[in-house]
Amino acid sequence: MIRPPGLRGVAFGSAADGDGRLDSEARRRISATLGIPPDWAYLRQVHGSRVRRAAEPGLQGDGDALFTTCPGLPLAIGTADCYPVALEGLGAIGLAHMGWRGAAAGVVGVLRAAMEAAGAAPERAAVGPGIGPCCYQVGAEVLAELGDYRAFTRRGAEAVDLAAAAVAALEGLEVWRADTCTCCGNGYRSFRRDGTRLRQVAVAWLA
Secondary structure, eight states, X not given: OBOOTTOTTEEEXXXXXXXXXXXXXXXXXXXXXXXXXXXXXXXXXXXXXOEEEOXXXXXXXXXXXXXXXXXXXXXXXXXXXXXXXXXXXXXXXXXXXXXXXXXXXXXXXXXXXXXXXXXXXXXXXXXXXXXXXXXXXXXXXXXXXXXXGEEEOTTSOEEEOHHHHHHHHTTTSEEEEOOOBTTTSSSOOOHHHHOOOOOEEEEEOOO
16 A cells, blocks of 8 residues: 555555455455554445545445544545545545546545634545546547546547646645556556446545
């Protein structure tokens, strides 16, 4: 797992770590490695911008971002090309799942605003592994929504840079980026590459 420097309670998993949201053995293994409780809060991810505030473990309903002010309560999201984005503030931790629809809906900014409204404005953030513009060829629909982040693949096709969209929503914070592409990098689940239903997890907790 990747532990971003400067953030006390964030870990980005790989394919080998398994999906601890759905696999209890993977959850126990990841929790033991990180020294956190084995009961997590997670979402039914829908590629939108709804934010849930978690006060207890278990399924929190539909949404693509969640945060908590409860010390020791782990939050988890699953990704396989979408980006996991963690936000850490004094007394709160948040986690967003951001694909192109989430980026267009402003899910990272909505999570940031929700944490601010709760009196725990984020101070630091981390953007985990996701599909890079090197591999993320898109069509007119996506470019119409995210043209400010237009880029090109290694083959010269039109693409968007989702990580840049996440970083833009984190302006003013200390931001760390993994700069790892899940599609052409090694050891990650990638829907674009494999059509997989499997996911790796990102976990965040208030240390």
